[in-house]
Amino acid sequence: MSYTELKVRFPVGRKDYSCEWCAQTIPKAEKHFHRTYIWENEFNDGRMHLECERAMHEVPREHLDEGWTPGDYARGSVDSI
Secondary structure (H helix, E strand, O other): OOEEEEEEEOOEOOOOEEOOOOOOEEOOOOEOEEEEEEEOOEEEEEEEOHHHHHHHOOOOHHHHHOOOOOOOEOOOOOOEO
């Protein structure tokens, strides 16, 4: 699997977004994690709640390399749904 992170920032949302990790809404005006990256030779970007971004770093890399979809994990947790 091929993943290259290009840009990371922590903006305050100008509108509601969907979290890549838990698929719940990130409400407008909430500070969150935003990344721009290349996955499998395609440009992507995604947003996560701050607690979901922290949880993502607790999951072994080999599990993430296998791929996951929004909503696979509970908000702020490494527990899959």
